[in-house]
Amino acid sequence: MSELNKAMIEQYRNSFLSEVEANVEEGEWVKMCMQCGVCSGSCPLGKHWAHPPQEIFMMIRAGKREEVLTSDSMWMCTSCYNCIVRCPRQLPITHIMHGLATYAKKLGLTPKNQPTAKFAEIFWNNMMKKGRVNELKLGLSLYFKDGFGPGIKEALRNKDLGMKMMKAKRMAASEFFGGHGVKDVSGLQKMIKKAQELEDARMKKFD
Amino acid sequence: MAKREYSYYPGCSSQKGASSSNLMKSVDTMCQELDIQLNEIPDWNCCSASIGYASGSELPRLTLSARNIALSEEHNKGQEIVATCAACWLATKEAAERLKDDESMFAEANTALAEAGLKLQNTTPIKHMAEVIVEDIGIDSIREGVKKPLEGIKIAGYVGCQTNRPFGIAGESFENPMYLDNLIEAVGADSIPTYEKKVQCCGGALAFSEPEKSQEMIKGIIEAAYDNDADMIATPCPLCQANVEIYQDQINEKYNTKFNIPVVYYSQLISVAYGRSASDAALDGQLIKAKKLEDIAGK
Numbered sequence: 494m495s496e497l498n499k500a501m502i503e504q505y506r507n508s509f510l511s512e513v514e515a516n517v518e519e520g521e522w523v524k525m526c527m528q529c530g531v532c533s534g535s536c537p538l539g540k541h542w543a544h545p546p547q548e549i550f551m552m553i554r555a556g557k558r559e560e561v562l563t564s565d566s567m568w569m570c571t572s573c574y575n576c577i578v579r580c581p582r583q584l585p586i587t588h589i590m591h592g593l594a595t596y597a598k599k600l601g602l603t604p605k606n607q608p609t610a611k612f613a614e615i616f617w618n619n620m621m622k623k624g625r626v627n628e629l630k631l632g633l634s635l636y637f638k639d640g641f642g643p644g645i646k647e648a649l650r651n652k653d654l655g656m657k658m659m660k661a662k663r664m665a666a667s668e669f670f671g672g673h674g675v676k677d678v679s680g681l682q683k684m685i686k687k688a689q690e691l692e693d694a695r696m697k698k699f700d
Numbered sequence: 701m702a703k704r705e706y707s708y709y710p711g712c713s714s715q716k717g718a719s720s721s722n723l724m725k726s727v728d729t730m731c732q733e734l735d736i737q738l739n740e741i742p743d744w745n746c747c748s749a750s751i752g753y754a755s756g757s758e759l760p761r762l763t764l765s766a767r768n769i770a771l772s773e774e775h776n777k778g779q780e781i782v783a784t785c786a787a788c789w790l791a792t793k794e795a796a797e798r799l800k801d802d803e804s805m806f807a808e809a810n811t812a813l814a815e816a817g818l819k820l821q822n823t824t825p826i827k828h829m830a831e832v833i834v835e836d837i838g839i840d841s842i843r844e845g846v847k848k849p850l851e852g853i854k855i856a857g858y859v860g861c862q863t864n865r866p867f868g869i870a871g872e873s874f875e876n877p878m879y880l881d882n883l884i885e886a887v888g889a890d891s892i893p894t895y896e897k898k899v900q901c902c903g904g905a906l907a908f909s910e911p912e913k914s915q916e917m918i919k920g921i922i923e924a925a926y927d928n929d930a931d932m933i934a935t936p937c938p939l940c941q942a943n944v945e946i947y948q949d950q951i952n953e954k955y956n957t958k959f960n961i962p963v964v965y966y967s968q969l970i971s972v973a974y975g976r977s978a979s980d981a982a983l984d985g986q987l988i989k990a991k992k993l994e995d996i997a998g999k
Contacts, residue, residue: 569906571914572751572861572905573865575901595757598755612909616751616755618755626712626746626749628713628719657987661722661987662985663721664718687811688763
């Protein structure tokens, strides 16, 4: 168990709702859910959620900390914002789901090999290197996320698509060596480091 | 038409050799025709899209967008920011709104920005190019400039998610927005206002991490276009365009379908209708050729 997870369990003993309100993006909205279920019915990947948003909200209030944070449900969010625009109470559901995913990852509770969690991390690291996404390297890292063998297989499976994209000038081999980026990479990285420090400081009790 | 000037945020996928370089090129052409001058935000960075959240939590993500707004406010003073990518627009507008609502977050974002020598005023409106077309220029004015009506082409207007929600275009419905259909009619093509999958999700970034789940949705988007006798699909969103166009072979293989329908950008429709060449409209960037548009462009 991660140190942060231990500290949070200790601090918010018996009140998972307070923990979510204090630490999850837009978490203070959770208590406003009236259990109508429009969000669950509106989600394009609804059938793939072990616990759809409406259920997640009730589970948070019922203190089901481990079931919620180790679930892969919120990783099913495609960020389509259907739930947000339809929610009669105007809960920012998309952001709460992202926030729960972020928080679970911070605590080290994300299910192993959750593909979207892995992809999201690859995406962030790729983008932070030069301040802009390198699509070629992003694709390659995604193919090779499960190791060399499956990577070669995945790359071969997508070979024809890659060739077509290159032919249409929508993918460039030159991106492998350098590629697009911002000029002030160090400024950007320092800025993000600072933002991360400021955010971590909000979780005061843990140090 | 009076000259308009905007601060332009093209986004990662709209760079040279990137997946929506055809969007960038056709937007350039369209803007020449509509007398719009786009001034790129110097040294803009990635917005982290809607998938950065797992590693980049709230403040780092908001700060990424804050940097772009701050750069725009410093170098392109007084100009509204315009994005062509749905995710870029959404992330930037969302950041601007949240930093307006939350003073302590705004102060912290500025503390972080100071590390890069920048300061955010956060007074700049953030627009999508579709808003420029619909609100600033107006569909009627677009119609007036058409030189080669796209006659005989039936087009399914696929608005997608993030161009439409949570912000969308003022006065349009989230469930059934009409502006893309109106635009399709304005350039002389036939629209399908009842296209069932107009605002259906294509899977977004999950097309990469959950291809099977996403391709099942993409299949529905294409099937509905065929059911309505569409010749092609048109969209404002770079990820919608890519997801719906490039996986058709893989979907055919899995579902035993015979999909082969072009997916183009609204900017390509306008470029061709305004008399520009197939190359200026970046039609050579299609994996599935938009033959009917190429024919009109070649006339």
